[in-house]
Amino acid sequence: MSTDRHEPAGEDLERWVAAQAAALGVDPSAVDVDRVLDLAREVAHGVGRPAVPLTGFLAGYAVGAGSGDRAALERVLARLTAAARTWGDDDPGTGAP
Structure with missing residues (x-):
């Protein structure tokens, strides 16, 4: 996990995008x-x-x-x-x- 709560990086960023895409009904591969x-x-x-x-x-x-x-x-x-x-x-x- 990133130490700066305002700067998701690396794996955290990928996890964030995947989670929010799923929550919004967006295909994560489209991002x-x-x-x-x-x-x-x-x-x-x-x-x-x-x-x-x-x-x-x-x-x-x-x-x-x-x-x-x-x-x-x-x-x-x-x-x-x-x-x-x-x-x-x-x-x-x-x-x-």
Whole structure:
């Protein structure tokens, strides 16, 4: 078990995801932990830490509102990761100010 109650790591993280997915009726294999954490890192560095949970919510909402399949998840994660990497650039396609 992790010593920091706010930072599940390794096995604890996998157990947490499996338990919460089951409780929510979500197939645990649909959760790509590494990709979601990669997205969180990109958003934290490219946009800001407060944007991480909001982006995670948006990703889940977008996938759930669509087909909900693995391909939809991949498209949403790719789109959000690309947007986070270019946030603040002059590219109007990112939605940056």
